[in-house]
Amino acid sequence: MTIAQSPGADLSVEQRLDLAEQALRQSRRVLDVMFETMEEGVSVFDGELRLVAVNQRFRALFDFPAELYRAGTPFEAFVRCNVERGDYGPGDADQQVRERVEQARRFEPHRFVRERPDGTILEVRGRPLPGGGLVTVYADITQQARAERALRASQRVLENTFEHMDQGISIFDAGLHALGMNRRFRELLDFPESLCRPGTPFEAFIRYNAERGDYGPGDVDEQVQARVEQARRFEPHRFERERPDGTVLEIRGLPLPGGGCVSIYTDITQRARAERGLRDSEARFRYLATHDGLTGLPNRTWFGDLLTQAMHAARRYQHTLGVLFIDLDRFKLVNDTLGHGAGDALLGEVAQRLKTCLRASDVVARLGGDEFVVLLPELPHPDDAAIVARKILDTVLEPIVVQQQACRVTASVGMALFPQDAQDEATLMKCADIAMYQAKEEGKNTFQRYAPQVRTHTLERLTLETQLRSALARNEFSLHYQARLNLKTNAITGVEALLRWNNPELGSVPPAQFIPVAEQTGLIVPIGKWVLRTACAQNRAWQHEGLPPMCVSVNLSARQFQHEDLLADLAEALRDSGLAPEQLELEITEGMVMHNVERALAQLRAIKQMGVRIAIDDFGTGYSSLAQIKRFPVDSLKVDRSFIRDVSSDSKDRAITEAIIAMGRTLRLTVVAEGVETLEQQTVLRENGCDEIQGYYFSKPVPPRAVSALLWRHAAEAATA
Ligand SMILES: Nc1nc2c(ncn2[C@@H]2O[C@@H]3COP(=O)(O)O[C@H]4[C@@H](O)[C@H](n5cnc6c(=O)[nH]c(N)nc65)O[C@@H]4COP(=O)(O)O[C@H]3[C@H]2O)c(=O)[nH]1
Numbered sequence: 088m089t090i091a092q093s094p095g096a097d098l099s100v101e102q103r104l105d106l107a108e109q110a111l112r113q114s115r116r117v118l119d120v121m122f123e124t125m126e127e128g129v130s131v132f133d134g135e136l137r138l139v140a141v142n143q144r145f146r147a148l149f150d151f152p153a154e155l156y157r158a159g160t161p162f163e164a165f166v167r168c169n170v171e172r173g174d175y176g177p178g179d180a181d182q183q184v185r186e187r188v189e190q191a192r193r194f195e196p197h198r199f200v201r202e203r204p205d206g207t208i209l210e211v212r213g214r215p216l217p218g219g220g221l222v223t224v225y226a227d228i229t230q231q232a233r234a235e236r237a238l239r240a241s242q243r244v245l246e247n248t249f250e251h252m253d254q255g256i257s258i259f260d261a262g263l264h265a266l267g268m269n270r271r272f273r274e275l276l277d278f279p280e281s282l283c284r285p286g287t288p289f290e291a292f293i294r295y296n297a298e299r300g301d302y303g304p305g306d307v308d309e310q311v312q313a314r315v316e317q318a319r320r321f322e323p324h325r326f327e328r329e330r331p332d333g334t335v336l337e338i339r340g341l342p343l344p345g346g347g348c349v350s351i352y353t354d355i356t357q358r359a360r361a362e363r364g365l366r367d368s369e370a371r372f373r374y375l376a377t378h379d380g381l382t383g384l385p386n387r388t389w390f391g392d393l394l395t396q397a398m399h400a401a402r403r404y405q406h407t408l409g410v411l412f413i414d415l416d417r418f419k420l421v422n423d424t425l426g427h428g429a430g431d432a433l434l435g436e437v438a439q440r441l442k443t444c445l446r447a448s449d450v451v452a453r454l455g456g457d458e459f460v461v462l463l464p465e466l467p468h469p470d471d472a473a474i475v476a477r478k479i480l481d482t483v484l485e486p487i488v489v490q491q492q493a494c495r496v497t498a499s500v501g502m503a504l505f506p507q508d509a510q511d512e513a514t515l516m517k518c519a520d521i522a523m524y525q526a527k528e529e530g531k532n533t534f535q536r537y538a539p540q541v542r543t544h545t546l547e548r549l550t551l552e553t554q555l556r557s558a559l560a561r562n563e564f565s566l567h568y569q570a571r572l573n574l575k576t577n578a579i580t581g582v583e584a585l586l587r588w589n590n591p592e593l594g595s596v597p598p599a600q601f602i603p604v605a606e607q608t609g610l611i612v613p614i615g616k617w618v619l620r621t622a623c624a625q626n627r628a629w630q631h632e633g634l635p636p637m638c639v640s641v642n643l644s645a646r647q648f649q650h651e652d653l654l655a656d657l658a659e660a661l662r663d664s665g666l667a668p669e670q671l672e673l674e675i676t677e678g679m680v681m682h683n684v685e686r687a688l689a690q691l692r693a694i695k696q697m698g699v700r701i702a703i704d705d706f707g708t709g710y711s712s713l714a715q716i717k718r719f720p721v722d723s724l725k726v727d728r729s730f731i732r733d734v735s736s737d738s739k740d741r742a743i744t745e746a747i748i749a750m751g752r753t754l755r756l757t758v759v760a761e762g763v764e765t766l767e768q769q770t771v772l773r774e775n776g777c778d779e780i781q782g783y784y785f786s787k788p789v790p791p792r793a794v795s796a797l798l799w800r801h802a803a804e805a806a807t808a
Pocket residue numbers: 569584585586597598599602615618641642643644674704705728761762763764781782783784788
């Protein structure tokens with residue numbers, strides 16, 4: 088330190104000495120103040136390592152006992168005090184003292200950091216003094232050291248996190264050279280260790296990827312160039328990449344504030360797979376929601392959409408649009424006789440044929456069951472719809488081989504046109520539907536253009552069908568019974584069960600009206616089963632009343648006769664009612680057996696084997712020959728009403744009736760005349776040897792209670808006769 092000298096060359100020696108002394112005292116005071124007010128603690132020891140001085144800050148930092156601060160205290164005393172209060176940590180006290188004193192005795196410059204037990208961190212700098220001795224400066228660096236320590240700790244945490252992150256990270260500088268990358272980056276991208284070093288150019292990674300085919304086929308140089316150029320733009324980006332091993336990576340790139348960029352790689356394979364699965368199932372769902380599962384054609388929903396679009400276009404460009412409703416005529420028969428598998432195969436074939444016989448712009452859809460619909464979006468001329476309809480009929484008519492059997496089905500087609508027949512989709516569809524019903528009534532295998540006058544009739548028929556569908560569940564059916572009289576014994580030999588339908592909306596509907604509808608719709612099968620069960624139970628109930636046993640006849644429809652469940656239904660009705668099989672008779676018509684003689688024969692034999700009787704109903708109206716009837720195991724023939732009506736007046740009718748009676752006798756069959764309304768008719772029949780009669784003359788069809796009364800009355804009359 089330099090103390091400023093004051094000028095005074097003209098002063099005496101004493102004066103100068105005095106002045107120098109004053110200056111010395113002054114600079115000593117300055118030094119003292121500086122020493123005492125220093126930020127750092129300072130200790131000064133002489134060449135013998137005895138204390139010369141410590142400043143205020145030293146005292147505050149170390150808090151040694153006051154007696155130690157006396158000048159001349161040996162350095163060793165301070166060290167020992169520190170050792171004793173644990174300042175140097177655990178260890179042998181004497182050795183700790185010895186080591187430190189020896190160290191100090193070397194009087195070498197030194198610098199170290201020491202942490203005191205109270206957490207204070209000191210930077211200790213020692214310097215030998217020129218004339219011997221040692222000055223040591225103690226700086227309290229606790230705050231700074233703690234901050235540094237915290238920084239280092241958080242750096243370690245960061246490095247640890249970086250290294251063990253679930254995402255791969257790579258960092259490149261502004262010159263696109265690698266600054267760093269973590270373990271996951273190497274794993275996810277499967278790069279060799281040699282590549283994953285700081286300084287590796289971005290291009291090297293890209294080239295490595297391109298060469299191993301990570302970017303798919305293509306020119307490697309072009310792939311590299313495109314990617315490096317892209318990276319050079321340092322724009323934020325995010326995309327997904329599927330690696331050849333199937334790993335799907337989401338790659339996000341972010342520019343760094345000081346230049347360069349960081350890329351984050353996330354393995355999203357699972358999520359991508361799940362999303363792909365979802366997309367697949369969504370597509371599948373969409374397909375199922377719009378397609379018919381069996382034929383692959385558009386379903387009703389999709390067809391509705393397509394029709395709406397086509398109507399818009401037709402309206403805008405003012406052209407004619409056609410809708411054709413197609414219903415297969417004998418499909419249910421195929422389904423019932425050959426099974427559902429055959430039915431499905433047939434529908435598939437029909438769908439295929441419909442598709443090929445139409446233009447690509449036309450639409451064919453399946454509405455369900457055996458119903459198809461065709462949309463002709465643009466008809467140059469309204470008559471063109473008829474040409475398409477004819478084409479459809481021809482194509483459907485071609486034999487279809489199902490289960491090695493050639494089937495032939497026909498179709499009924501209904502046509503409706505926009506704008507001629509309807510202005511909106513729903514009405515247009517309804518019109519085509521109505522026209523289709525009309526075509527069916529016209530005798531099938533035909534097409535019909537919608538005409539407003541058929542609408543009313545068809546609507547009635549539609550109402551009937553709708554009501555009929557729920558009639559069984561709503562308990563709207565009942566059975567009436569018509570008695571049969573034996574002309575020789577005058578006994579009531581049996582009753583015929585006749586179905587009655589009473590509907591709250593339609594009233595009492597005659598069987599002639601609803602039975603054909605029930606047949607067409609297939610509803611006759613469950614209804615017929617109900618008739619069978621009810622008739623058997625009723626016959627048994629009469630027996631329980633004490634009436635003499637007799638036979639109950641039940642009409643079988645063609646559908647029922649062909650149905651695979653018939654035998655099981657029969658057995659069930661007999662078992663549940665407890666009726667003897669010979670007290671049940673089934674009435675079938677000639678047409679039913681003539682359709683497929685061999686199959687019918689097998690069915691009839693099976694029924695006969697159960698002990699159930701069989702009658703041929705409406706006999707004479709069909710085409711069965713005597714030779715064929717001979718083969719059938721039938722018990723009776725019921726002569727059709729039409730021959731009986733004029734049997735007493737018309738010689739031709741009488742001749743036919745006589746022939747039937749004679750034939751029946753030859754075949755040992757019971758001959759029953761139906762529709763006998765007069766005494767004359769009865770007399771002629773008796774004279775000709777007819778076995779039994781049924782008709783209004785003897786009894787009308789009546790409810791069970793009235794039958795019971797008739798039977799009791801008749802039994803009583805017979806007893807008194
Ligand atoms: N004019 C006239 N008619 C007479 C006379 N005696 C009886 N009838 C009627 O002639 C029909 C005889 O039955 P069907 O020929 O089997 O003809 C039946 C039968 O084919 C069918 N049907 C009735 N019930 C059933 C049933 O439960 N199942 C099936 N599949 N068909 C049934 O409906 C047809 C008509 O039945 P219904 O209207 O009850 O008509 C009955 C009966 O009421 C008469 O002296 N004069």
